[in-house]
Amino acid sequence: MATFESLKWLTRFLEETPGDSEVGGKSRQVPNACWSRVKPSPPPSPELRMWSDEMGLKLGLERPDGRVLGGEMVTAGMDPYSQRYGGHQFGSWANQLGDGRAITLGELQLEDEVVELQLKGAGHTPYSRFADGKAVLRSSLREFLCSEAMQHLGVPTTRALSLVTTGEQVVRDVLYNGNPAPEDGAVVCRVAPSFLRFGSYQIHTANGDHETLQALVSHTLRHHFPNHSAEDDGSRVRWLSHIAEQTAVMISHWMRVGFVHGVMNTDNMSIHGLTIDYGPYGWLEDYNPGWTPNTTDAGRSRYCYGQQPQIGAWNVARLLEAMVPLMDDPELLHDVLEAYTVKFAQLHNTMWANKLGFRNWIEDDEALVRDLNALLQRVETDMTIFFRLLSSIETPSIELLEDAFYDPLTIPKDAWGEWLLRWWERTGQSPNRQTMLENNPKYVLRNWMAQLAIDAAEEGDFSVAEELHTLLKDPYSEQPQFEAMWFQKRPEWARHRVGCSMLSCSS
Ligand code: AMP
Ligand code: MG
Numbered sequence: 083m084a085t086f087e088s089l090k091w092l093t094r095f096l097e098e099t100p101g102d103s104e105v106g107g108k109s110r111q112v113p114n115a116c117w118s119r120v121k122p123s124p125p126p127s128p129e130l131r132m133w134s135d136e137m138g139l140k141l142g143l144e145r146p147d148g149r150v151l152g153g154e155m156v157t158a159g160m161d162p163y164s165q166r167y168g169g170h171q172f173g174s175w176a177n178q179l180g181d182g183r184a185i186t187l188g189e190l191q192l193e194d195e196v197v198e199l200q201l202k203g204a205g206h207t208p209y210s211r212f213a214d215g216k217a218v219l220r221s222s223l224r225e226f227l228c229s230e231a232m233q234h235l236g237v238p239t240t241r242a243l244s245l246v247t248t249g250e251q252v253v254r255d256v257l258y259n260g261n262p263a264p265e266d267g268a269v270v271c272r273v274a275p276s277f278l279r280f281g282s283y284q285i286h287t288a289n290g291d292h293e294t295l296q297a298l299v300s301h302t303l304r305h306h307f308p309n310h311s312a313e314d315d316g317s318r319v320r321w322l323s324h325i326a327e328q329t330a331v332m333i334s335h336w337m338r339v340g341f342v343h344g345v346m347n348t349d350n351m352s353i354h355g356l357t358i359d360y361g362p363y364g365w366l367e368d369y370n371p372g373w374t375p376n377t378t379d380a381g382r383s384r385y386c387y388g389q390q391p392q393i394g395a396w397n398v399a400r401l402l403e404a405m406v407p408l409m410d411d412p413e414l415l416h417d418v419l420e421a422y423t424v425k426f427a428q429l430h431n432t433m434w435a436n437k438l439g440f441r442n443w444i445e446d447d448e449a450l451v452r453d454l455n456a457l458l459q460r461v462e463t464d465m466t467i468f469f470r471l472l473s474s475i476e477t478p479s480i481e482l483l484e485d486a487f488y489d490p491l492t493i494p495k496d497a498w499g500e501w502l503l504r505w506w507e508r509t510g511q512s513p514n515r516q517t518m519l520e521n522n523p524k525y526v527l528r529n530w531m532a533q534l535a536i537d538a539a540e541e542g543d544f545s546v547a548e549e550l551h552t553l554l555k556d557p558y559s560e561q562p563q564f565e566a567m568w569f570q571k572r573p574e575w576a577r578h579r580v581g582c583s584m585l586s587c588s589s
Pocket of ligand 1 (some may be wrong): 214
């Protein structure tokens with residue numbers, strides 16, 4: 083097993099893209115740069131609390147103590163920096179944002195890939211603006227558990243390696259209503275091929291810095307898209323279409339498992355089509371496409387579940403605008419948007435076919451899916467339980483699905499009876515159960531589940547977090563030992579509890 087020093091560290095990003103000449107974490111504007119060198123702030127008493135064995139194995143690391151992964155120590159080979167990027171937040175251009183509380187330790191050469199190791203919550207950077215660069219246990223645990231859950235659900239995501247508590251108190255006003263309170267600080271170490279976002283490119287075009295844009299694009303293609311090039315408009319369109327399609331793949335998975343990202347700003351859109359920046363995300367409990375977990379977005383619900391595919395297209399359009407300076411004929415970029423739309427439509431049909439156990443997709447299925455969507459919204463119905471039970475019922479009878487409904491007395495039984503019969507006939511009275519069980523998870527990280535893990539962790543007890551970590555590594559299996567506790571509709575106490583029904587960006 084390796085130590086941090088003995089790993090093979092690279093500095094490709096720092097060598098190949100323009101950076102900040104100033105070093106250190108003082109808030110500032112950093113024109114014409116992709117990064118700033120900054121060291122993590124040492125925490126008072128770092129303690130490793132959560133560890134991904136799987137990720138550790140991949141890196142060749144055994145469970146360490148909390149010193150390096152909490153930001154106390156930088157070892158030989160690391161050259162820490164924060165990335166500069168911009169972004170559209172809730173539809174408006176925000177210009178420089180950047181890693182306000184993320185510090186990359188370095189890039190790691192593994193056997194057949196290179197990954198970036200990044201600490202989230204390890205202190206002030208030039209991009210922290212008025213904030214502290216720290217993260218609290220609550221949000222760090224949510225990121226750790228959710229990225230593990232997503233990975234095992236088969237949803238493209240950045241990974242988590244570890245969670246370290248810092249021993250420091252961090253003050254947060256959870257609901258932005260003038261009630262700041264101290265919370266435990268924590269640092270998550272996360273891992274991805276890179277943390278490049280749509281906003282990483284946008285910032286340079288927005289400021290007319292085509293040279294830096296070009297350098298960043300060359301770096302990106304060389305290392306992350308070696309099968310693509312930018313030598314002519316045709317190859318640029320093919321490269322960007324690939325990114326657009328990967329984005330569509332990611333979002334179609336979100337729709338399949340009922341995940342709502344909550345803050346689909348362009349600075350939170352990975353160039354690799356990975357789910358990134360877990361904040362006020364949530365999972366549909368009752369099937370309500372208009373639902374968003376993010377209180378900051380409650381008024382407009384721009385990022386609600388049902389809007390995610392359209393927002394994906396909007397965000398791809400912003401990436402394309404950023405690439406206009408590379409193009410001889412920018413009009414050709416419309417093809418990329420078309421590629422997104424076509425790909426998403428295909429994936430969407432396949433997704434429904436898989437969820438409903440069809441062996442193919444036919445035109446007429448659209449009506450069946452539309453009617454199902456309407457029915458699921460008639461009375462409060464749990465998405466996950468509904469599809470999971472549907473995956474194994476032996477006869478098309480609504481009684482067998484009763485557990486998915488919050489109030490069995492209000493179930494529109496006639497309408498359901500009719501729909502179930504249509505579905506049953508469509509499947510030739512033999513739905514493809516294997517496919518259904520592989521596409522309709524039994525266990526997802528419902529907000530109240532994460533909250534129970536947080537409540538215990540804040541008392542120093544990580545056993546609930548560990549149990550969820552174990553449970554969510556196998557979300558399509560029955561795991562009967564966990565059923566009574568975790569295969570459940572949202573309990574009544576969670577309906578209006580902060581952290582369960584409402585989340586803010588404060589983390
Ligand atoms: P988000 O949309 O939550 O990913 O964050 C938007 C911007 O705010 C990013 O530039 C973050 O780095 C920054 N940010 C969020 N929280 C903090 C914090 N506690 N300290 C410094 N910057 C932060
Ligand atoms: Mg972000």
